[in-house]
Structure formats: C-alpha cells, structure tokens
Amino acid sequence: MLISIVSLATRGLDMGIDFTGGTLIEVGYQQAADLTVLRQTLTETGFSDATVQNFGTTKDVLIRLKPHDDMQNKDISAKVLDAINKTTKEPASVRRIEFVGPQVGDDLAQDGFLALLYSTIGILIYIAWRFEWKFSVGAIIATFHDVIVTLGVFSVFQLEFDLTVLAAVLALIGYSLNDTIVVYDRIRENFRELRKTSTEEIMNISVNVTLSRTIMTSLTVVLVLVSLFFLGGSVIHNFATAMLFGVVFGTYSSIFIASPAALILGISPADLMIPVKEGADLDHLP
Amino acid sequence: MQNHFPLWKNILVLTIFLISLIYALPNLYGDDPSVQVSSANATAKLTDDQAKQIEAAIKTAGVTPKAFEFNNSQVLARFTNTDEQMKVADSLRENLGDNYTVALNLAPTTPSWLRALGADAMYLGLDLRGGVHFLLEVDMDAAVKQAEERYVDDVRLALRAEKVHYQSVAKDNGYIKVIMKTAEEKADVLKVVKKDFRVLDITEPPASEQIWLKISDLEVKEIKKFAVAQNMTTLRNRVNELGVAEPVIQQQGENRIVIQLPGVQDTTRAKEILGTTATLEYRLVDMEHDVQQAIDGHIPVGSRLYYEKNGTPHLLDRRVIVTGDQIVDAASNVDDNGRPAVSVTLNGIGATKMGNLTKVSVGKPMAVVFIEYKNETKVVNGEKVRHKEKVEKIINVATIQGVFSKRFQTTGLDSPQEARNLALLLRAGALAAPVDMVEERTVGPSLGQDNINKGILSFVVGFALVVLFMAVYYRLFGIIANLALAFNVVIVVAILSMLQATLTLPGIAGIILTVGMSVDANVLIFERVKEELRNGNAAQSAIFIGYDKAFGTILDSHFTNFVVAVVLFAFGTGSVKGFAVTLIIGILSSMFTAITGTRMVINWVYGNRRVEKLSI
Numbered sequence: 090m091l092i093s094i095v096s097l098a099t100r101g102l103d104m105g106i107d108f109t110g111g112t113l114i115e116v117g118y119q120q121a122a123d124l125t126v127l128r129q130t131l132t133e134t135g136f137s138d139a140t141v142q143n144f145g146t147t148k149d150v151l152i153r154l155k156p157h158d159d160m161q162n163k164d165i166s167a168k169v170l171d172a173i174n175k176t177t178k179e180p181a182s183v184r185r186i187e188f189v190g191p192q193v194g195d196d197l198a199q200d201g202f203l204a205l206l207y208s209t210i211g212i213l214i215y216i217a218w219r220f221e222w223k224f225s226v227g228a229i230i231a232t233f234h235d236v237i238v239t240l241g242v243f244s245v246f247q248l249e250f251d252l253t254v255l256a257a258v259l260a261l262i263g264y265s266l267n268d269t270i271v272v273y274d275r276i277r278e279n280f281r282e283l284r285k286t287s288t289e290e291i292m293n294i295s296v297n298v299t300l301s302r303t304i305m306t307s308l309t310v311v312l313v314l315v316s317l318f319f320l321g322g323s324v325i326h327n328f329a330t331a332m333l334f335g336v337v338f339g340t341y342s343s344i345f346i347a348s349p350a351a352l353i354l355g356i357s358p359a360d361l362m363i364p365v366k367e368g369a370d371l372d373h374l375p
Numbered sequence: 376m377q378n379h380f381p382l383w384k385n386i387l388v389l390t391i392f393l394i395s396l397i398y399a400l401p402n403l404y405g406d407d408p409s410v411q412v413s414s415a416n417a418t419a420k421l422t423d424d425q426a427k428q429i430e431a432a433i434k435t436a437g438v439t440p441k442a443f444e445f446n447n448s449q450v451l452a453r454f455t456n457t458d459e460q461m462k463v464a465d466s467l468r469e470n471l472g473d474n475y476t477v478a479l480n481l482a483p484t485t486p487s488w489l490r491a492l493g494a495d496a497m498y499l500g501l502d503l504r505g506g507v508h509f510l511l512e513v514d515m516d517a518a519v520k521q522a523e524e525r526y527v528d529d530v531r532l533a534l535r536a537e538k539v540h541y542q543s544v545a546k547d548n549g550y551i552k553v554i555m556k557t558a559e560e561k562a563d564v565l566k567v568v569k570k571d572f573r574v575l576d577i578t579e580p581p582a583s584e585q586i587w588l589k590i591s592d593l594e595v596k597e598i599k600k601f602a603v604a605q606n607m608t609t610l611r612n613r614v615n616e617l618g619v620a621e622p623v624i625q626q627q628g629e630n631r632i633v634i635q636l637p638g639v640q641d642t643t644r645a646k647e648i649l650g651t652t653a654t655l656e657y658r659l660v661d662m663e664h665d666v667q668q669a670i671d672g673h674i675p676v677g678s679r680l681y682y683e684k685n686g687t688p689h690l691l692d693r694r695v696i697v698t699g700d701q702i703v704d705a706a707s708n709v710d711d712n713g714r715p716a717v718s719v720t721l722n723g724i725g726a727t728k729m730g731n732l733t734k735v736s737v738g739k740p741m742a743v744v745f746i747e748y749k750n751e752t753k754v755v756n757g758e759k760v761r762h763k764e765k766v767e768k769i770i771n772v773a774t775i776q777g778v779f780s781k782r783f784q785t786t787g788l789d790s791p792q793e794a795r796n797l798a799l800l801l802r803a804g805a806l807a808a809p810v811d812m813v814e815e816r817t818v819g820p821s822l823g824q825d826n827i828n829k830g831i832l833s834f835v836v837g838f839a840l841v842v843l844f845m846a847v848y849y850r851l852f853g854i855i856a857n858l859a860l861a862f863n864v865v866i867v868v869a870i871l872s873m874l875q876a877t878l879t880l881p882g883i884a885g886i887i888l889t890v891g892m893s894v895d896a897n898v899l900i901f902e903r904v905k906e907e908l909r910n911g912n913a914a915q916s917a918i919f920i921g922y923d924k925a926f927g928t929i930l931d932s933h934f935t936n937f938v939v940a941v942v943l944f945a946f947g948t949g950s951v952k953g954f955a956v957t958l959i960i961g962i963l964s965s966m967f968t969a970i971t972g973t974r975m976v977i978n979w980v981y982g983n984r985r986v987e988k989l990s991i
Contacts, residue, residue, distance in 0.1 A: 167643060182819065183819045184819045185818045186815065186817040187815070188816070190811070190812070190813030193510060193814050200948070208939045208942040211942065212935050212938055215934065219931055253954075255951075256881065256943060259942070260954075263938070263939030263940065267895070267932040270931050274928040274931055298906065305902070306895040306898050309844060309845070309898070312841055312844060313887050314888075316840060317884060319833075320829055320836060321880075322825060322826055322829035322830075324880050328881065
C-alpha cells in the first residue's frame with residue numbers, strides 16, 4: 090500500500106494514448122524486426138519522441154508517438170508507415186493504428202474519474218442502507234486499498250494505463266465489494282444469532298466460515314483471468330493484468346482489511362439488531 | 376414437501392433455456408465473404424434486368440459465386456474466400472460504372488428458418504472484423520461565430536429595409552453592438568429588433584445610444600444542434616459513396632460524430648472522401664442560345680455547359696447568383712397545395728443578391744449546380760498520384776415565380792423523396808461548421824481474425840478450467856453448477872444476439888469474466904449446504920436451508936457488481952460499453968441460472984426421496 094502510494098506520487102502512471110492523446114501503430118513482419126533501424130529511421134524523419142518496442146513476439150512492433158502540434162495528427166500514421174517501409178526489406182503489415190486527439194483524452198480521463206466517483210457513492214449508499222454506515226466505510230476503505238495497490242503495481246512496473254485498464258479497475262471495485270459483502274453478510278447474521286459472543290470473536294468466526302468460499306470464488310476468477318492473460322492477445326493484455334492483480338489483492342483485503350476496519354470504527358451487535366428490511370426480504374423466498 | 380419444484384417452474388426454466396438456445400444458435404454459423412451491389416441513387420431500386428446484368432458481370436470476372444441473391448432491391452453474391460470476393464469487387468467497380476455502389480460484406484449463413492424467427496448472429500465490432508473508427512468533432516465555436524456574422528448582416532439589412540437610421544452594426548466580444556446617434560433612432564431600432572429578431576437577447580447599456588444584442592441560449596442550442604445534424608447528413612452521403620456495408624454514423628455527446636466503417640482498410644481513401652468539400656451555385660439558365668449547338672462545341676461566351684445527373688444538358692449563365700456558403704438552411708416540406716417542396720433560407724448577402732436578381736428575372740428558369748472537390752489518390756504505373764478533381768452537376772432547375780430574397784421555396788418536385796434528397800444536397804453544399812478528426816482507430820483484418828481466435832481460445836480454456844475445478848471440488852453439485860454455467864453463457868449470447876448488440880473483444884472478456892464470477896453464487900450456496908451438513912442437518916433440509924440463506928447474500932453481493940457495471944455502461948465509450956453490457960447481462964442471467972437453474976436439477980436428482988448423503 091505504502092509502496093503504491095509513494096510510486097504513484099513520484100513516478101505516476103504510464104498513461105496510454107487513450108488519456109494523453111497521441112498515435113499508436115502496431116505492425117507485423119514475417120521475420121524478426123530490427124528495432125534499432127526502425128528507431129533511427131523515425132528519428133531521421135523527425136519523430137524523435139517515438140517509442141519503438143517489440144510486442145508479444147519479436148515480429149510484432151509497437152510504435153507510440155506523442156501528439157504533435159506542428160503537424161496534422163491524422164497524417165502522422167501515414168508518414169510513419171511510409172518512413173519505415175522505405176528502410177525495411179518487406180513492407181510492414183498494419184495490424185492496428187490508433188490516433189487519439191488530446192481533447193478526447195481529457196474527456197476520457199474525466200469520465201473515468203466520474204465513473205469512479207459515482208460507483209463509490211452508489212455503493213456507499215447501498216451498503217449503508219442494507220447494513221450500517223460503519224460497514225459501508227469499511228468496505229470503501231478495503232476497496233480503495235485494492236484500487237490503489239493495483240494502480241501502484243501499474244506505476245511500479247510502468248505498465249501502460251489505458252481505457253481497458255480503467256474498465257478493469259472499475260470492474261474490480263464491483264468484484265472486491267462482492268467479496269467484502271459476503272463476509273459482512275455473515276457477520277450480520279452471526280451478530281443476530283450468537284448474541285453472547287464478543288464482537289471480535291464474531292468477526293473471526295464469520296471470516297473463517299466464509300474463507301473457503303472467498304478463496305474458491307477468487308480461484309475460479311483467477312483461472313479465467315490467467316486464460317485471458319496468456320491467450321487473450323494484445324488488446325486485452327493490460328485488462329487481464331489489472332484484473333489479475335486486483336482480484337488477488339481484493340481477496341486479501343476483504344479478509345484482512347474490510348472487517349477490521351469496521352471493528353476499529355466501533356461496530357457492535359446493537360447496530361444491526363433491528364432486522365426490518367432483511368426480514369421482509371427473506372419472507373417471500375421459496 | 377421440500378425440494379420440489381411445481382410443474383410450471385420446471386416448464387418456465389426449460390422454456391427459457393430452449394428460447395435462448397434458438398437465439399444463440401445463429402452465432403454458430405459463420406459468414407460468407409460477399410459482394411453487395413446496390414443502386415448509387417438511394418431512391419432507385421435495381422430491376423431484374425440490372426440484376427441479370429450484374430450476374431453476367433460477375434461471371435466475366437472468372438469467378439462463380441457460391442450463391443447469388445437478389446432481394447430488397449440489391450444484389451448479394453456470396454463467395455468461398457476473400458480472394459474471390461476482392462477479385463469480383465474490383466472487376467465490378469471497374470465495369471459497372473458510377474450508377475452502382477459495390478460494397479464488401481460478410482453475409483451471415485444463418486439458415487432461413489432461424490432468420491424467420493428473427494434470430495440473427497451478434498454483430499461483430501471493428502476490433503473483431505477489422506475496419507476504421509473515426510471520431511469527428513464539430514467546431515461549435517465556429518458554428519456560433521458564423522451565426523453571429525449572419526445576424527450582423529441580417530440586422531443591418533432589416534434596419535435598412537425599414538429605413539431606420541443607425542451609425543454602425545458590428546460584432547464585438549460576443550455581442551452584436553448597434554450604435555445610434557439619437558434616442559429616437561434607438562427607439563426605432565429597438566422596435567425593429569423586437570419585431571424581427573426574437574432570438575436575440577437585448578441589453579441596453581445605461582446612458583448611451585447603444586443596443587447590445589446577444590444570441591439567446593436557446594438559439595445557441597439550436598445552432599449547435601443544426602451544425603451537428605448538417606455535418607451528419609453530409610457525412611452520411613459521403614459514406615454511401617465509399618461503398619461500405621453496414622456503416623455506423625452516430626452522434627456522440629453534444630458535438631461529436633462517430634463513424635465506423637467495417638471492412639475498410641484503406642484509411643487514406645476513406646479520409647479523402649469524408650473530407651471532400653462541397654458547395655453549390657445558383658445560376659440563371661441561358662435561354663437565348665441553343666443547347667445542341669453548345670454540345671457540338673459552340674459554347675456562347677457568357678455561358679457554360681452543365682449536365683444533370685441523368686445526362687440532360689443545360690446552358691447556364693456564367694455569373695453566379697448565390698453560392699452554397701450563403702445558404703443558411705434547407706428543409707423539405709410541402710407547399711400550399713400540398714405538393715413536395717424544399718424551402719431554402721439565405722443569409723443577408725445572399726438574400727440581397729437573390730432579391731436583386733429575381734426583381735428582373737421573374738419567369739426565367741434558375742438552376743442549382745452541386746460542386747464537389749474530391750481528393751483522390753490513384754495508383755498510376757505503380758506510383759501514387761494525388762489529384763484534386765472538381766465534379767459539377769445540376770441538381771435542380773426551377774422557374775422563378777416571383778420576387779424573393781431571404782426565404783424561398785422550390786416546388787414542382789416529383790415526390791417527397793426527391794424533395795428530401797434535394798434538401799439534403801443543398802445542406803451538404805451549404806455553409807457547414809468545420810469538423811476536426813479527434814480520434815482514429817484502424818484494425819487490420821489479420822488482427823481482427825486474430826482477436827476472434829484469441830477471444831474464443833481464451834474463453835474455451837477459461838471455461839474448461841472452471842468446469843474442471845468445480846467438478847473436482849463439488850462433484851455432482853459441481854457438475855450441476857457447470858450445466859448452469861453453460862446455460863448462463865447461452866443466455867448471455869442469446870440476449871446479446873436479440874439486442875443485436877455489438878460484440879467486441881472487451882465484450883468477450885466480459886463474458887469470460889462472467890464465467891469466472893457467476894459460479895460465485897453456486898459456491899456460496901454449496902458452501903452453505905456443506906456448513907448445514909456439518910451442523911448436523913439432514914441432507915434435504917441442508918439443501919433447503921443452504922439455498923435459503925445464501926439467497927440474501929447473493930442478492931447483496933451481486934447488486935454491488937451490478938451497480939458498477941451500470942456506472943461503467945453510463946460513462947464508458949465504445950469497447951468499454953461493450954464490456955459493461957456483457958457484464959450486466961451476465962450478472963442478471965447468472966442469478967437466474969445459478970439459483971433457479973441449479974435448484975431445478977438438484978430437485979430432480981434429490982427431491983422427493985430419502986437421501987442419506989449428498990455428493991458435494
């Protein structure tokens with residue numbers, strides 16, 4: 090957590106072109122591509138800010154450019170392709186080109202932030218309504234932990250943070266809360282059933298009985314994510330990475346952070362003693 | 376009686392399953408690479424003869440199509456591979472001429488009985504089928520500025536027409552400032568402005584003979600709406616010209632336009648055509664000279680020869696009355712006699728010119744010439760040559776019936792359809808707010824196919840891993856959960872197909888994620904059942920209590936997931952939205968399959984009998 094915050098503060102995130110604006114070109118060759126030649130060509134053509142990397146295999150090359158003010162952005166990709174096709178023996182086959190204007194980037198970043206804010210508020214209200222505000226705060230603390238640690242991982246390793254990663258972080262919020270709520274749900278139930286037991290003990294029992302479920306579910310999710318991570322291809326890779334880290338931390342946080350946080354806030358059985366809504370909910374069950 | 380479903384519940388679940396299966400089925404059938412030929416004129420439909428002609432033209436390309444279909448006024452020829460498809464398309468483009476639009480398409484091979492039920496395959500997004508995605512931004516400030524200039528002209532004109540004296544009318548700092556010499560003048564000006572310009576807000580700075588006018592917020596909104604609408608019609612025309620099957624042109628947000636062209640690889644050509652500039656000119660028809668002589672080469676000095684789209688020649692006066700940038704609006708409607716008409720609004724300068732001309736030309740015919748400047752890159756002798764082409768065509772000839780200036784109507788049109796087309800063309804040639812390309816994403820065809828393969832592979836592997844894991848850990852109960860899981864995937868695919876939603880790679884990721892997450896409900900239930908067994912409950916009551924107690928938990932925990940997915944949908948764009956949609960559908964349907972679906976099967980297996988031990 091601490092490492093993440095420090096890294097986020099000092100190194101920041103390696104924002105993808107979705108947010109910064111710029112051009113991204115992915116090309117494929119029949120044989121392994123010579124990156125030094127490509128870099129040199131691009132520098133000579135005036136694209137000294139281009140980052141050229143292999144992507145996945147040595148035959149695939151990813152070229153990233155920052156937005157250029159002096160040039161029509163929409164022409165950049167054509168110029169770059171012309172330039173590199175002159176130097177290499179075989180013409181590159183274009184796999185994808187993405188150009189994002191700076192104004193779009195700002196909008197996307199803003200929308201992303203708003204989405205984060207609204208989902209947090211929505212969940213805060215829901216948990217406060219279904220449970221109790223102390224739980225609500227505990228859940229949010231746990232969730233923020235997951236988000237910050239996941240972002241931290243992206244910051245420490247300077248992985249590209251693009252739109253799909255943002256989507257992953259949001260999906261993660263939902264998932265991590267899901268975990269946390271299952272534990273809370275059991276705590277609530279036990280508060281009502283085991284009236285003589287102390288709060289700490291109830292917390293302990295609840296976390297323990299839900300432990301196998303928490304781990305089982307995380308395992309199934311991790312299984313599909315591993316499959317996506319290795320087999321999903323370039324577009325989905327960052328998404329899978331973010332989710333994978335997030336799920337692991339989410340599992341950890343719902344066990345070790347969410348409940349203790351509620352405990353520190355002074356949750357007590359009395360907070361949940363009057364089961365008005367819940368009783369109504371269970372009545373109509375088959 | 377515990378653990379027994381009434382008959383209707385069984386039937387309900389099975390019916391839902393069956394329906395989902397039918398609607399998910401079309402996705403198993405593949406696509407045929409095909410060529411689609413339609414008439415370039417949106418109103419005209421292809422005739423049987425033309426269809427036969429096209430069929431013959433395909434044969435000359437040396438390829439026999441897998442199937443040849445003629446319906447809905449267009450021709451669809453299916454081929455076995457993309458090479459044949461490309462070959463035929465190229466040959467058709469060369470041979471058929473400008474009257475046809477030739478487009479590449481992927482035609483689904485869904486059998487007709489499924490199509491009759493309205494079952495269609497999901498629509499594949501650009502990242503899966505390859506193509507270009509453009510995001511254009513309309514320059515709203517420029518649109519408003521243009522409007523301000525128009526009002527400056529109009530106010531000046533109106534004051535002059537009413538013979539009201541004033542010192543100056545000028546644009547200044549977002550206001551149109553009218554300066555007068557005396558208080559009487561000010562009163563007169565105010566009267567005119569209040570009568571003719573209701574859309575302008577009036578401010579009167581104290582102690583000065585000035586009036587400041589500002590375009591009202593409502594009008595600004597209208598101007599902006601119009602700017603986007605106008606650009607969209609123009610772009611729609613251009614896209615039709617590109618010959619793309621199933622293009623998407625949509626407004627996004629207040630001032631942006633999304634264009635998606637599936638299958639298009641040549642972005643340069645696409646950008647050229649989208650960036651075509653068009654204008655139009657109103658000219659008097661030269662009635663004094665003979666058209667036939669002009670065609671033979673004797674063009675009179677003051678005239679020029681133009682052609683209509685159907686080839687009819689006309690001699691037009693060299694002098695231009697009004698140009699497209701002086702047209703403010705054009706809309707199709709009906710005239711006083713209920714016949715189709717197009718009403719045109721000109722700006723101040725255009726109105727003056729039109730007024731001056733019509734005063735002396737009543738009874739003479741006037742023509743509208745549509746002019747396009749196309750940038751085209753052609754490959755000549757292996758080298759790319761870029762050249763600008765000017766295409767001029769007469770789109771309408773009408774007789775001047777009276778004196779008019781700012782607003783007038785073109786009547787005598789054959790059909791409402793023709794009126795609509797003329798209005799569209801007039802708007803396309805009119806002064807449009809400039810657009811800016813702010814986003815461009817191209818996915819090559821190899822990457823598209825790659826993405827499909829990778830998506831399917833990671834789905835199969837992920838699904839298999841989860842199924843294996845569940846079966847090993849929960850044995851019979853796990854296998855039942857796996858059935859529910861498969862059922863869930865079928866439902867998600869069926870709903871996506873019914874909604875004709877666009878499937879993108881993140882969408883596939885959403886389905887895969889749903890697979891991982893939707894077993895959660897079953898894990899919750901089964902863990903609860905196990906717990907009840909440990910607590911000493913009998914098998915039957917353990918099942919009952921397990922389901923009962925887990926339900927509340929599932930509801931709460933899934934709801935948060937649902938909230939997040941909905942927020943993602945609301946704020947996401949493009950592929951993120953696709954991810955959110957699959958997630959939302961997945962969460963909802965998994966609640967159904969994992970709770971009701973598994974319960975049904977478990978009731979079949981264990982219900983209504985004595986059970987000593989559960990396979991869990």
